[in-house]
Each structure stands twice: as structure tokens, then as C-alpha cells.
Amino acid sequence: MKICISACGKDPDSEVDPQFGRCNYFVIIDPEIGSVTSIINPGSEASGGAGIRAAEAVVGAEVDTLLTGSVGPNAFSILSEAGIETHSGIKGTVAFALREYQSGKLALLENSNASTHSGMNKS
Amino acid sequence: MKIAIASGKGGTGKTTVAVNLALALEDVQLFDCDVEEPNCNLFLGFELEPVEEVTCLFPEINPDKCTLCGDCADFCRYNALAALPKKILLFPSLCHGCGGCSFVCPAGAIEEKSRSIGIIEKASSDTPLTFFHGILNIGEAMATLVIRSLQRHIDESRPAIIDSPPGTACPVLAVLGCADYCVLVTESTPFGFHDFLLALEVARALKVPVGVVLNRDGLGDSRVEDFCRAEGIPILLRIPNDRMIARLYSEGIPFVKEMPEWKEKFEEMFETIKALACKSTGVQ
CATH class of the missing domain: 3.30.70.20 (Alpha-Beta Plaits)
Structure with missing residues (x-):
């Protein structure tokens, strides 16, 4: 099972980035086989529709679960269309977020929890 | 001749200048191209009729x-x-x-x-002024399409005054790109000056000659004036920070209607703009 985490960097020690559409990287971990890979978020530099580009990339990476913070309506419609389970509330490092998820502390998102463009203001 | 009334910052007085200038002159057209928030008719109170639907x-x-x-x-x-x-x-x-x-x-x-994605409306034919505005539907992003549709209704044989959207993004470029002269309305405050510089850069990139209207003159400092003097940018008009003007504005009355001395000032400004626009393009 592949778990994808929105992050500032490429590895398990990186800080997570709770802005789904505008984060720099997605770290993809398969705990069953112990693999860690990462992809650059193509949405991070998009002038518009960042969440759409990001969600498309996550779907393309064939992940089963996404751990992040805020997801806008456009991105959420893609993720749910593709059947990806999205959990929100990540903080700390990528490895910490994964442990939080595994101990059931990250809530499953039923709907988008941010408006469009809400990731534009990140510093 | 097309005169765009623009500003970097919102709320500096574009609509005030556009409406009062249009009402002060004879036989001009007024186009409200701020299609995300067309406010001119708040001051004109014209009865409007639909002209066309804008599609994408x-x-x-x-x-x-x-x-x-x-x-x-x-x-x-x-x-x-x-x-x-x-x-x-x-x-x-x-x-x-x-x-x-x-x-x-x-x-x-x-x-x-x-x-x-929106509609174009115009004032019914018994109004004293040719007036068009466009409305972009809520939630839509393509303001430029509505602006371009509006611009197709400009009668090139008569002067047109165009109320521009604020800012420096695509909708402003769509307006300034077709203008013969750009009036930048600003106030001499830190924010006003900062955004004025951004708008000036846009007008210069598009090679549109620029003049300035100082609104709420007397407020703030002299930074806009000092800059304009140093750069050779004409100050076309000063609208003082005046209680009467503010009161009329808050009641939705164009001040040129109640303060007849301003009709002449706007007419003078128009003559200056005509001369400057001709000088810049070489066209009579």
C-alpha cells in the first residue's frame, strides 16, 4: 500500500507541508516493503490550477492514501474520483506524520477543507 | 480617441474621475470595463438594456x-x-x-x-450619455473576454472614456492595450504611490502616454508630485480632499452635477489629454 505525504523535502526526515497543491514534494512510502520515493509536485510552480496538477501527479503515482493538510475542491474531486483516501492534519516530519496515520490520529477527509487559491499565501 | 482611467490601487477614484469627466463633456462615450465590479452606473442611475451575452x-x-x-x-x-x-x-x-x-x-x-460567462448592457437611448458596461458572472475568471466584447462597441469616431479595473493584471492590460491615453488616478500616500508605480510600469510597457490625477489632494505627502516632476509626467488635475465632494460621493451624486465649476476643470483636462495624445502618436 502506497502512502503519499505532502512535504517540503524528499525524505522521511523532511518537514511536512500541509498545503497540498503548493507543496514542493510528495514523499511516497510503502511501509509493507519499506520503500521510500519522492516526486516533485508539478503544481508548486503553476500559475493557476495548482491543486489539479498536484492531484493528477499523485493519481499518476498510483498511491492509495494521501496524508496532507488542506485540499481545495478541484483537487479533492480528482482524488475522490481516483479513489484515493485523503487524511488531513499532518505536522512535524514525514516519518512522524506516517506514524500518526498508522496510529489512527489523522482524520479521513470527506470533503475539501480549503477554498481554491488558499495555498497562494504560503511564505 | 480612447482614454483609459486606471490606477494601481483600488479605491483611488477611477470611477469618480471617469463618470465626472464623461458628464462634463458633450458627445462622449463611457465604457465601464471594470467587469468584476462595474460601479459607474451607481452614480449614473441609467436604465440599462441587455446587448449581448459573452461566451467562452x-x-x-x-x-x-x-x-x-x-x-x-x-x-x-x-x-x-x-x-x-x-x-x-x-x-x-x-x-x-x-x-x-x-x-x-x-x-x-x-x-x-x-x-x-457574462453580459454586456447599455444605457437606453434616451440617456444623455452613451454608456456601456460589462458584467462577469460570479465565479468566472475570464474578465478579458467580457472587456474585449465591450471594446467592440466603442464608436471610433467619438471620444471614449474607459473606466479600467484596478491592479496590473490581464484585465488592465486588455484595457490599456487599446487606449490612446492613460489617466492614472492616485493619492499621495505610501500605498497609493507604490501601486501607482506598478501601474505606470504597465502603461510604459504598452507605450501608452500617461498623465496623473491626484485625488484627495492635500492628504498624505508630496511623493507623487515630486516623482512626477522628476519624471516629466503631467499632473492633469487635482481633486482636493474636500468634504462636499466626499458627501456627494457618498450619496451617489457625481460632483460635477452639483459643483458647476468642476465642469470647466474636466473640460480643460480633456483638452490637455487630446493635445498630449496627439503629440505622442503624431495623429491629429
């Missing part, structure tokens, strides 16, 4: 022909299409209607359809 093209994908290759989504720089393993998803509000997706589709699976 969008792709319709035939799932029977689509091979899910993803070329359309790859091509779309506005990210209005997402290629998923079993489906191409469209986000219409992000689509600019460029038609690129249907052009690159190797399977001929995309047909372009049109949808309404």
Missing part, C-alpha cells in the same frame, strides 16, 4: 474516441484538464477557451462548445 469556449471530450493519452492535459497551461487513468476531468472555470486541447488531441475526441 470549453472542450467537450467524447469518451468513445478519447484514448486517455493525456496530451490535452499536458498542453493546458491553465491546468483546466486533468488526465486520470480512466477519465479526463475538465475544470471549466480555469479554461481560457484557447482551443489548444482540441488542436493537440490525436484522436479528434475534443469538440469545442461555448458557455455564457
